[in-house]
Amino acid sequence: MASAHVLDxxxxxxxxxxxxxxxxxxxADVLGIRPASLYHxxxxxxxxxxxxxxxxxxxxxxxxxRTAAEQAGPTLRDELVSMASWLLAQPPVNVxxxxxxxxxxxxxxxxxxxxxxxxQSLMVPIADVYRAAQERGxxxxxxxxxxFSGVFVAAVNGLAATERAGSLPRAANDLAAEVVxxxxxxxxxQREGN
Amino acid sequence: MASAHVLDxxxxxxxxxxxxxxxxxxxADVLGIRPASLYHxxxxxxxxxxxxxxxxxxxxxxxxxRTAAEQAGPTLRDELVSMASWLLAQPPVNVxxxxxxxxxxxxxxxxxxxxxxxxQSLMVPIADVYRAAQERGxxxxxxxxxxFSGVFVAAVNGLAATERAGSLPRAANDLAAEVVxxxxxxxxxQREGN
DNA sequence: GTCTATAGTCTGATAGAC
DNA sequence: GTCTATCAGACTATAGAC
Numbered sequence: 001m002a003s004a005h006v007l008d009x010x011x012x013x014x015x016x017x018x019x020x021x022x023x024x025x026x027x028a029d030v031l032g033i034r035p036a037s038l039y040h041x042x043x044x045x046x047x048x049x050x051x052x053x054x055x056x057x058x059x060x061x062x063x064x065x066r067t068a069a070e071q072a073g074p075t076l077r078d079e080l081v082s083m084a085s086w087l088l089a090q091p092p093v094n095v096x097x098x099x100x101x102x103x104x105x106x107x108x109x110x111x112x113x114x115x116x117x118x119x120q121s122l123m124v125p126i127a128d129v130y131r132a133a134q135e136r137g138x139x140x141x142x143x144x145x146x147x148f149s150g151v152f153v154a155a156v157n158g159l160a161a162t163e164r165a166g167s168l169p170r171a172a173n174d175l176a177a178e179v180v181x182x183x184x185x186x187x188x189x190q191r192e193g194n
Numbered sequence: 195m196a197s198a199h200v201l202d203x204x205x206x207x208x209x210x211x212x213x214x215x216x217x218x219x220x221x222a223d224v225l226g227i228r229p230a231s232l233y234h235x236x237x238x239x240x241x242x243x244x245x246x247x248x249x250x251x252x253x254x255x256x257x258x259x260r261t262a263a264e265q266a267g268p269t270l271r272d273e274l275v276s277m278a279s280w281l282l283a284q285p286p287v288n289v290x291x292x293x294x295x296x297x298x299x300x301x302x303x304x305x306x307x308x309x310x311x312x313x314q315s316l317m318v319p320i321a322d323v324y325r326a327a328q329e330r331g332x333x334x335x336x337x338x339x340x341x342f343s344g345v346f347v348a349a350v351n352g353l354a355a356t357e358r359a360g361s362l363p364r365a366a367n368d369l370a371a372e373v374v375x376x377x378x379x380x381x382x383x384q385r386e387g388n
Numbered sequence: 389g390t391c392t393a394t395a396g397t398c399t400g401a402t403a404g405a406c
Numbered sequence: 407g408t409c410t411a412t413c414a415g416a417c418t419a420t421a422g423a424c
Contacts, residue, residue, distance in 0.1 A: 020215035021299040023417065036419080037390050045419065142372070142381045151349045151376060158348020162317075162340060178336070182345060186380030187336045218400065230401080231408050239401065391424075398417080406409075 006041045011053045019050055057095050058121035065125040076133035084176035087156045094157040123149040200235045205247045213296045251289050252315035259319040270327035278370035281350045288351040317343040
């Protein structure tokens, strides 16, 4: 049960309004059915839909980020640009903010589980490529991969938000390259890429 | 009406659970009063409490950021470290994510107003010091102040979130200096400060 | 797989006493 | 300024027909 079609609709609404702000009615409207019909696809109701949506989104991010890194060039910069592009191309709004809004509301143990899953799916893949680059001797000045990955994800999401606000009209690939350059080279730098 | 004490309680709960996830009961519990009593302080009910909390928080951020910049040294780096420190010392959780959770839920015109207020209070003060530094010839490689301010706010918030997750135990001032260094110098750089 | 009908609960809000 | 009592509406969820 709970076909991809139903989860797509649920994800769209949950991402836009958060868990508490979403009514079953909203999801049903997107599908063109009645709220009661949702219980055929997800007997556990609203909470089951949420859990499935979050789990699927995090898995997608983990796989997408890993694949993006693998398909990219050999340098940290190439890998990060590829990952940032993938993130920027992702569905409207960021999964992290979505999950964070729920973390405050959900029971403590469930919140912790969500936070852990987010960490594993978003931070770890980035920290991994960063750590590998460190071992290759590429990245030096920021010792902690976790610090970098946290800032990276936040920066890309912030960039996406700023972009959608309309104040920065330009292409997605350019944006990815620009934010990566900002993090790798810094704003004071004038050096050429690598 | 709506004393600071009441707004403090409301802000604490709203910041933690978001607008939709907050019940008047929760705010009343913090104050040790009954939900109905809240209507004496805010006749407009939940929505009025929210509006006052958001307006006050944004004003506080605008003033706090401006003051932090003024009290800091003459360089962009000093100003940004001061601003980052102030942001990191702010109440639990970030105002941006809070507002964003509401933007998806609120009516379109109100959402636009909230977004505009957030932009004016968070992005503009940072973009201002960045622009001034550009005119002094300090910052070069990122042409758009809006791009930088968006990434800056997001990075600091992401840093705060990562910090609270417990994986990076260290002092707040160090964190501020580190994230500013990351943005100004980049991770590949090994140069000394400016 | 979707529907109607409805139960049960929660929540925002109002009225009026103290 | 806070209370009790209460209403009206909205929401999740269930039961059972089609």
